[in-house]
Amino acid sequence: MRLLERTLFVKFTTDKDIVAAGGIVEIVDAVERGLGLRWQTIQDLVSVRSRAVGWSAARQELSQQWLQGGLMQRVRNVWRAPTAVGGEAWMEIAALNHPYSGTLMTSMELRIPEQMVAAREGVDAVVEVARWCMATFDPLYLHAHLTDDHAIQNCLDEGMLRLGFGVDAATLDEDRPGREVSRGTFRYASCWLTGMGVPLLDRTDELDRGALPGDVEPFGDAVLVRLYDDPACPDEPAAREAQRALRKVMRWEELARAERWTSGFWQRRG
16 A cells, blocks of 8 residues: 555654753664664755765764754754664654744654564564653653554545555544644654653643553653553554543543644644
C-alpha cells in the first residue's frame, strides 16, 4: 500500500531549552548506543541549501557550535543510519518556537524499521531509550507507537484508508481508541508507550494516578505508561481497551473540547 511506512515512531517533547547545555549530543549518543545504531549523516533542515554530511566528521564542530550558541537557538537537524534488519533509521531533533503559543519546544522524533522490534531485545531497547528520555529531561510528553497504526487510527477518509493502507474503514472501531488530538503545545494520545510530564498531568483535575492502566513507572512527578506488552500488536482487544482506559482517566476528549476555541485555526480543525 502506498502510505505504509512499516516503522516504529517515538516522539519526545520538552519545553526546556536543552540545546545550549549539550542536550542534542546526549540524545544522539543515547539513541545510537541504546538501539545499536551508528549515525552516518546529519543534515541541517533550517538552512534550505544544506546537504547531508558525515556525522563523525561534523560532530566536534557542531557540538561546540551548539554549546557556544547561547540560549534559545533555532535548531532542526536530521540524522540517518542503516539498520541491521535492513531499511534506515532516522531521527529529527528540533528546537523551535511553537507556532501558536510562541513557547520554545525541543523535540526528538525517531523512526526505526518495525523489524527492529520483532524480537524482545528490540522492544526492550526502545523502552530503555524512552526511560532515559523521561529520566534525563523534563518532559511534556513522550509517545511510542507503530507509525502506520497511528496513521490509520487518525485517518477519516475511507478512500485513503483503502488505497493508502489497505484497510476497510468498516473494520475499525467507531471510537478509534488510538486517535490523537493536538491542542497548543500538547498532544493527547494513548499509545503503546505514553509518557506524561507534570504540565500535562496537571491538566486533569484531581487525577487518580492509581487508576492509570498498564505498567506505570514514575520519573519524579512524571510517569511513563506502558499500555500493552508488544508494540506490534495494537489490534489485540486488550491493547485497544488499555488505550480507551487511558483516554478515560486522562479525560482527553474533555480537555480537547474545553480547549477547542483557545487554539489556532488548524487546531480547531482537530
